[in-house]
Amino acid sequence: MFCSHCGTRIAQPVCPVCGTxxxxxxxxxxxxxxxxxxxxxxxIATVVDNLILLAxxxxxxxxxxxxxxxxxxxxxxxQGWYLVFQQVKRNGQTIGNRAARSRVLSAxxxxxxxxxxxxxxxxxxxxxxxxxxxxxxTGLLLVVVIAACDYCCPFVDPQQxxxxxxxxxxxxxxxx
Numbered sequence: 001m002f003c004s005h006c007g008t009r010i011a012q013p014v015c016p017v018c019g020t021x022x023x024x025x026x027x028x029x030x031x032x033x034x035x036x037x038x039x040x041x042x043x044i045a046t047v048v049d050n051l052i053l054l055a056x057x058x059x060x061x062x063x064x065x066x067x068x069x070x071x072x073x074x075x076x077x078x079q080g081w082y083l084v085f086q087q088v089k090r091n092g093q094t095i096g097n098r099a100a101r102s103r104v105l106s107a108x109x110x111x112x113x114x115x116x117x118x119x120x121x122x123x124x125x126x127x128x129x130x131x132x133x134x135x136x137x138t139g140l141l142l143v144v145v146i147a148a149c150d151y152c153c154p155f156v157d158p159q160q161x162x163x164x165x166x167x168x169x170x171x172x173x174x175x176x
Contacts, residue, residue: 035173035176036159036173036174037174038174039154041102041174042100042172044096044099045094048099049082050096052082056078057075057078072133080123083122084122087121088113088118090112092105092111092113101174102175104171104172105171105172105173106169107159107165120169121168121170124164124168125150125164128143160172
């Protein structure tokens with residue numbers, strides 16, 4: 001059975017993603033009471049996760065394993081391991097998500113994202129940020145435009161998803 005409101009595959013009468021009771025109407029479609037994480041909650045989670053990643057990335061940068069490209073590769077591998085492992089093994093929560101009281105879920109199942117979804121979510125951001133390192137001024141401009149679109153999507157998306165959520169098939173929900 002699929003949720004009549006958000007399309008999530010469900011086994012119970014109330015959708016775990018959007019809160020719609022299949023016998024009635026959505027619990028609420030108002031953004032202030034939605035089960036989806038607000039933009040502010042998402043910012044808090046991102047800032048906390050980035051602060052956690054700064055220390056190891058600083059150490060990697062200090063030692064510059066294999067020069068700048070090597071340091072970037074090691075830094076991205078650490079970031080990927082942290083984000084993917086936390087989202088898959090911690091029921092869709094990184095430490096930042098726990099601080100913000102939110103979690104990442106598969107949009108189709110309402111469960112923690114699969115490893116593939118977590119990797120796709122992280123890889124989308126890595127790919128467009130890589131343009132800055134290798135694309136010069138034009139690459140930096142593209143990063144700014146894509147990042148602005150990515151992080152502003154929750155303002156216009158009914159499920160408050162970013163582009164990287166759409167690419168990975170995930171949603172971010174708040175914990176009540």
